[in-house]
Amino acid sequence: MNNFFEILKLRNEPLFYSGLVCFICSALFLLNSRFSHLRVNNVNAWHKPFKFALSIGIFCWTMGWLLFYLQMSEQTTLYTWVSIALLGFELFYITLRAAQGQLSHFNRSSPFNIAMFAAMGIAISVVTLWTAYLGVLFCIRPVPLIPLHYLWGIRMGIFIFVVFAFEGGLMGSRMAHTIGGPDGDEGLPLLNWSKKFGDARIAHFVGMHALQVLPLLSFYVLHSVAAVLLVSALYGLLALLVLIQALKGKPLIAEKLPKVVLQG
Numbered sequence: 001m002n003n004f005f006e007i008l009k010l011r012n013e014p015l016f017y018s019g020l021v022c023f024i025c026s027a028l029f030l031l032n033s034r035f036s037h038l039r040v041n042n043v044n045a046w047h048k049p050f051k052f053a054l055s056i057g058i059f060c061w062t063m064g065w066l067l068f069y070l071q072m073s074e075q076t077t078l079y080t081w082v083s084i085a086l087l088g089f090e091l092f093y094i095t096l097r098a099a100q101g102q103l104s105h106f107n108r109s110s111p112f113n114i115a116m117f118a119a120m121g122i123a124i125s126v127v128t129l130w131t132a133y134l135g136v137l138f139c140i141r142p143v144p145l146i147p148l149h150y151l152w153g154i155r156m157g158i159f160i161f162v163v164f165a166f167e168g169g170l171m172g173s174r175m176a177h178t179i180g181g182p183d184g185d186e187g188l189p190l191l192n193w194s195k196k197f198g199d200a201r202i203a204h205f206v207g208m209h210a211l212q213v214l215p216l217l218s219f220y221v222l223h224s225v226a227a228v229l230l231v232s233a234l235y236g237l238l239a240l241l242v243l244i245q246a247l248k249g250k251p252l253i254a255e256k257l258p259k260v261v262l263q264g
Contacts, residue, residue: 008064012076015064018084022057022091026050029095038101041184043192045098051191052094055208056087062212063131066154069143070134079130086123093120106175106183121172124165132162149225153218156232157211164207164239170200177201180249188253195251202252203243210235 009016026049033046040048063083067076093116097104105120107113135158143151171177178185181197193199214235218228242252 008061011068012064012080014080014084015060015067018088019057019060019064022053022060025091025095026053026057029053029098038098040098040101040103043184043187045101047190047192048104049091049095049098052091056091058209058212059087060084062215066215067134069145069154070137070141071145072137079134082130083127086127090120090123105171108175117172121169124168128162128165131158131165135159135162149223149228150215150218152225152228153215153222153232156228156236157214160210160214160232160236160239161208163236164204164210164243167200167204167207167243171204174200179246193252195253197251198246198249199251200243200246203239203246206242207236207239210239 005016029046029050033044033050036044036046038045060083064080067079070076094104097107103109103113105117107117135155138151138155138158146154176183177200178194179198179200181194185194185196187193187195187199193202210232214228214232217231222228222231245252
């Protein structure tokens with residue numbers, strides 16, 4: 001494991017340290033949630049910064065590892081610093097609003113809040129589109145350092161990530177993530193995914209983490225291009241089915257109804 005950290009640091013030191021800071025922040029946010037009673041939309045205010053810090057940290061380390069294979073120092077350096085700046089801005093604002101007990105997303109209470117929500121949307125769109133471009137480079141540039149099945153795992157992971165990152169636009173257009181009911185209803189522990197209604201965040205989560213799942217599976221488990229393509233198609237289908245279920249207003253895990261005992 002120590003060797004992994006050393007290699008990751010050598011491959012992309014800025015993304016290594018950015019990811020490390022995010023992981024430390026996520027641990028602090030989770031710890032704070034155990035002591036803070038501050039709530040936003042009936043959910044502990046620190047759960048959202050925790051999830052975003054963890055997700056951004058994973059993204060930083062993933063891209064820090066993958067960018068090395070392109071061997072394009074100037075372009076990858078620019079991508080690195082732009083991603084750190086834009087994702088850092090998003091995490092900072094989410095954390096600030098949590099500390100104030102206010103919504104960061106879908107907040108239309110003032111022109112400032114509307115502008116900041118739009119700014120976060122632009123920031124994540126820039127990072128996502130640029131990541132898509134890198135996915136294209138993985139398709140058109142020679143990548144001699146890795147086996148072909150692993151390369152296809154990276155390609156498919158990036159493209160499914162991009163599709164379901166932009167699925168976040170569905171939530172932005174609706175100004176809500178819950179479908180069929182209000183945001184803030186009781187959800188699954190920590191994740192806070194709705195137990196009563198559809199929740200667009202689930203497909204967003206599943207699809208975006210193709211960026212980690214498919215390259216890892218292709219490297220450690222799937223040792224043929226055909227297997228990688230098949231599993232990638234199934235993974236993408238899973239994310240799509242989860243989204244369709246949410247659009248129907250159905251929860252991923254339905255809340256158990258109490259049994260009614262009939263007495264005759």
